[in-house]
Amino acid sequence: xxxxxxxxxxxxxxxxxxxxxxxxxxxNYVDASFLSDLQRNVNVSPVHLAQLLLQTLPPxxxxxxxxxxxxxxxxxxxxxxxxxWLLIASGILVAFLRIFTPNTNSNNQLIPLTILYLLSPALxxxxxxxxxxxxxxxxxxxxxxxxxxxxxSTLSLTASISASTVLASRLDSNKAVFSLLLFATxxxxxxxxxxxxxxxxxxxxxxxxxxxxxxxxxxTVGMAITAIAALRFVGVGAGPERFAVAAIVGVGVGVPxxxxxxxxxxxxxxxxxxxxxxxxxxxxx
Numbered sequence: 703x704x705x706x707x708x709x710x711x712x713x714x715x716x717x718x719x720x721x722x723x724x725x726x727x728x729x730n731y732v733d734a735s736f737l738s739d740l741q742r743n744v745n746v747s748p749v750h751l752a753q754l755l756l757q758t759l760p761p762x763x764x765x766x767x768x769x770x771x772x773x774x775x776x777x778x779x780x781x782x783x784x785x786x787w788l789l790i791a792s793g794i795l796v797a798f799l800r801i802f803t804p805n806t807n808s809n810n811q812l813i814p815l816t817i818l819y820l821l822s823p824a825l826x827x828x829x830x831x832x833x834x835x836x837x838x839x840x841x842x843x844x845x846x847x848x849x850x851x852x853x854x855s856t857l858s859l860t861a862s863i864s865a866s867t868v869l870a871s872r873l874d875s876n877k878a879v880f881s882l883l884l885f886a887t888x889x890x891x892x893x894x895x896x897x898x899x900x901x902x903x904x905x906x907x908x909x910x911x912x913x914x915x916x917x918x919x920x921x922t923v924g925m926a927i928t929a930i931a932a933l934r935f936v937g938v939g940a941g942p943e944r945f946a947v948a949a950i951v952g953v954g955v956g957v958p959x960x961x962x963x964x965x966x967x968x969x970x971x972x973x974x975x976x977x978x979x980x981x982x983x984x985x986x987x
Contacts, residue, residue, distance in 0.1 A: 749965060754958035756915065759922045762954040763897050764853055766925035768845055769946050771862075771889055773932035775869050778878050782936055785881040792885045796892070803896045818883055822876040825883070829871040837872060841865045854894035862890035897921060926950050 713726035716733045724731075777783045829837055844865035851858040866886030870879040900917050929950065933943055 749962065751958065751962055754962050755955070756918070758954055758958050759918045760853075760897065762950060763918075763922050763925050764894070765849060765950060765953055766922070766929040767889060767893065768849060768862075769929035769950075770925070770932050771866070771886065772845070773929070773936050773938070774885060775866075775882060776936040776938065777932075778873055778882055780936065785875065785877040788881040788885055789877075792881070792888055795888055799888075799892050799896055803892075803899055818887075819876075819880050822880040822883070825867060825870055826873065826876060826879045827871070829868060834872060837868050841869045844868070848890070854898065859890055862886065866890075922954065926954070 714724070716724065716727055716731065774783075774788065778785065778788065844861045847861040848858050848865065851861060863883075863886060866883055870882045873879050873882065897918075900921050930943065930947060933946055
């Protein structure tokens with residue numbers, strides 16, 4: 703037996719201890735049992751597909767509400783609906799929200815009707831010198847901000863009201879401007895609160911009981927059908943209709959499916975004895 707083999711047999715067993723000086727071994731020594739205590743995804747809770755689908759209901763509703771507002775503007779601009787009908791629909795919507803969402807205080811959130819009506823002539827001529835292409839591009843940008851900003855929030859509401867203001871300047875009558883701005887204030891200011899109350903704790907990822915699931919699902923499906931029907935009613939064409947359907951299905955179904963696939967395929971949390979120490983606070987006596 704050589705001296706090197708004898709030294710290897712006589713040295714102490716290697717210990718996986720960070721602050722222990724083991725001069726018999728080099729500093730970068732790794733023994734065969736180094737990965738024996740490897741643990742993968744020990745404390746990772748699996749996310750169910752139903753839970754992922756429920757979490758996408760609020761953004762899907764928000765997307766559908768934007769399509770419905772765009773269809774409403776197109777209907778006013780093309781005179782497919784009378785402004786008086788939109789005013790009546792806005793009044794019915796406010797009454798519905800007052801009945802089914804008692805916590806909604808419309809007095810503090812709706813622009814006073816008199817001021818809004820008096821400002822309608824000025825808003826109609828606000829962007830007279832600007833081309834329609836620039837107005838539509840600006841409105842599209844603002845509505846995109848409204849979609850990607852957290853909702854309901856002040857920034858999201860400001861973007862949507864600004865978009866409705868520039869779009870209202872393309873209408874041909876003061877009553878049409880007033881009806882669109884009133885509808886936009888209700889649609890983007892009060893309706894999101896109703897959707898949040900119906901959705902309950904879905905944002906937190908809790909599936910909850912059957913009653914808590916049925917309501918937001920019905921609201922989402924109803925808004926999606928209304929959005930597609932409204933776009934078809936105003937005659938936007940096959941291309942925009944397909945885009946709207948693809949966007950709604952993509953956000954409501956495609957995104958959670960893709961997220962679930964990523965979590966199944968690439969989720970890999972590794973733990974072992976080399977992990978960082980977790981500080982513990984002494985319990986109060």
